[in-house]
Amino acid sequence: MSDTRKEMAVDTSELTRQLEYMHHIRQLNDEYTMKTGNKKKYYSLAMGCQMNAHDSEKLEGMLDEMGYVKTDVETEADFVIYNTCCVRENAEQKVYGKLGWLKHYKKDKPDTVIALCGCMMQQDTVLKTLREKYRHVDIVFGTFNLYKLPELMKTRMESGETVYDIWQEHEEIVEDLPSIRHFPYKASVNIMFGCNNFCSYCIVPYVRGRERSRTPEDILAEVKKLAADGVKEIMLLGQNVNSYGKSLDEPVSFAKLLRLLNEIEGIERIRFMTSHPKDLSDELIEAMKDCHKICKHLHLPVQAGSSEILRRMNRHYTKESYLETVEKVKEAMPEITLSTDIIVGFPGETEEDFQETLDVIRKVGYSTAYTFIYSKRTGTPAATMENQVSEDVIKDRFDRLLNVLNPIIHELNEKMVGKVVMVLAEETSKNNEAVLTGRADNNALVHFEGNKDLIGQLVPVRIIENKTFYLIAERV
Numbered sequence: 124m125s126d127t128r129k130e131m132a133v134d135t136s137e138l139t140r141q142l143e144y145m146h147h148i149r150q151l152n153d154e155y156t157m158k159t160g161n162k163k164k165y166y167s168l169a170m171g172c173q174m175n176a177h178d179s180e181k182l183e184g185m186l187d188e189m190g191y192v193k194t195d196v197e198t199e200a201d202f203v204i205y206n207t208c209c210v211r212e213n214a215e216q217k218v219y220g221k222l223g224w225l226k227h228y229k230k231d232k233p234d235t236v237i238a239l240c241g242c243m244m245q246q247d248t249v250l251k252t253l254r255e256k257y258r259h260v261d262i263v264f265g266t267f268n269l270y271k272l273p274e275l276m277k278t279r280m281e282s283g284e285t286v287y288d289i290w291q292e293h294e295e296i297v298e299d300l301p302s303i304r305h306f307p308y309k310a311s312v313n314i315m316f317g318c319n320n321f322c323s324y325c326i327v328p329y330v331r332g333r334e335r336s337r338t339p340e341d342i343l344a345e346v347k348k349l350a351a352d353g354v355k356e357i358m359l360l361g362q363n364v365n366s367y368g369k370s371l372d373e374p375v376s377f378a379k380l381l382r383l384l385n386e387i388e389g390i391e392r393i394r395f396m397t398s399h400p401k402d403l404s405d406e407l408i409e410a411m412k413d414c415h416k417i418c419k420h421l422h423l424p425v426q427a428g429s430s431e432i433l434r435r436m437n438r439h440y441t442k443e444s445y446l447e448t449v450e451k452v453k454e455a456m457p458e459i460t461l462s463t464d465i466i467v468g469f470p471g472e473t474e475e476d477f478q479e480t481l482d483v484i485r486k487v488g489y490s491t492a493y494t495f496i497y498s499k500r501t502g503t504p505a506a507t508m509e510n511q512v513s514e515d516v517i518k519d520r521f522d523r524l525l526n527v528l529n530p531i532i533h534e535l536n537e538k539m540v541g542k543v544v545m546v547l548a549e550e551t552s553k554n555n556e557a558v559l560t561g562r563a564d565n566n567a568l569v570h571f572e573g574n575k576d577l578i579g580q581l582v583p584v585r586i587i588e589n590k591t592f593y594l595i596a597e598r599v
């Protein structure tokens with residue numbers, strides 16, 4: 124078994140090295156295909172946030188390059204890879220559940236290779252559990268060495284033993300990995316990795332390491348390439364995009380980066396997430412207002428409404444300063460919509476604290492909110508705080524929160540009825556082939572009747588009905 128490793132500098136030849144491993148495995152797979160007439164299949168599952176989804180696009184890009192073909196049917200797979208999340212406990216339970224199932228699967232199909240990677244693997248307790256109870260897993264790696272998949276696969280083939288390769292931290296960023304995109308016309312682009320904020324409930328900084336920004340040159344080059352490839356909408360990803368560029372040798376602000384990206388021909392829409400309220404600058408508001416390609420939607424997670432809870436969450440803003448920021452944003456861009464993340468039941472949350480959260484929801488009027496029940500994460504400061512809120516109380520608050528939130532969402536969407544908006548047609552509806560779904564500039568989810576040929580195009584539609592969580596429209 125290879126062992127847990129600390130930081131290791133990677134030079135630019137790292138990509139070349141991995142390309143060689145990919146080539147080697149590709150040859151083996153080609154031989155297999157010649158012999159059997161079959162191609163090896165992989166099943167890839169990304170859990171958690173868009174970062175993980177985008178990382179999985181890179182993993183899939185590498186698997187493609189190695190001659191594997193993707194399958195959505197897990198029971199057909201020769202290679203299974205789960206890119207895991209550990210932000211809440213239920214995400215971890217899901218992985219263990221699936222691993223239990225895979226144990227049986229592998230009994231019937233012993234050549235299946237099982238790989239686990241992502242945030243959950245960065246925790247020692249998880250590695251210990253895997254080593255003790257889930258010995259049928261073949262390859263385990265983390266968030267810092269994703270690009271090493273080909274090398275780890277080769278090591279596994281040669282050693283016949285489980286390969287563990289987890290790094291604690293990593294400075295360098297390996298550029299230009301092969302990647303496949305799940306949609307031809309929209310793409311995610313990492314602008315930074317890691318997080319320095321250490322919100323007291325959150326495990327992300329521990330499993331994703333310190334903040335590292337990519338250079339504007341690398342980002343622009345990638346986006347230009349995407350535009351040349353037909354991509355119209357980009358989603359810029361970072362745990363806190365508002366602190367982008369601060370640690371670069373030549374610091375660049377996020378607002379400046381947005382202005383540069385706004386100039387790229389072919390790109391028609393720019394989205395980003397996530398903005399930390401403490402760092403939302405006037406310069407960013409100006410850039411959003413000035414640049415017509417930047418969508419008028421802002422995901423600005425509040426987490427809680429009570430300033431005391433926010434202080435204990437280590438969020439570095441108060442209810443009042445958050446509401447002031449929202450006002451500034453709305454004043455600059457009256458048409459903008461805001462969305463948020465909310466945690467219910469943070470340790471010590473009283474009924475009064477909870478009422479403050481409801482008050483913020485009412486005052487801001489979110490168009491979408493991702494609501495979470497607080498989940499204790501071992502190793503975070505909040506896990507050892509006193510007065511953990513009981514499950515019953517949390518459940519009751521959670522239900523009441525939705526009862527306040529949903530009518531507000533409905534009311535906000537009602538204002539869109541009758542309006543003509545541009546929708547980027549993304550795919551056909553799951554229930555009806557004749558219906559297309561897509562998003563308006565302000566991120567509203569819109570369904571309308573239309574031909575598949577429209578997928579990937581910006582289509583003008585008139586909103587005719589409000590279904591609370593989505594809108595129905597007709598082409599104009």
Ligand code: SAH
Pocket residue numbers: 210211324325326327361362363397398399424426464465466495496497498499500
């Ligand atoms: N960097 C982003 C979000 C990352 S995690 C930000 O700061 O907004 C996504 C969301 O998961 C968080 O916004 C938070 O609402 C939620 N979350 C994080 N840790 C959690 C925990 N321990 N329990 C419940 N929800 C949590």
Ligand code: SF4
Pocket residue numbers: 318319320321322325326327328362363399
């Ligand atoms: Fe977690 Fe806070 Fe960092 Fe977001 S900003 S990833 S919530 S620590």
Ligand code: F3S
Pocket residue numbers: 170171172173174175207208209210242243327330331
């Ligand atoms: Fe994302 Fe989950 Fe990791 S939310 S950063 S995949 S812990």
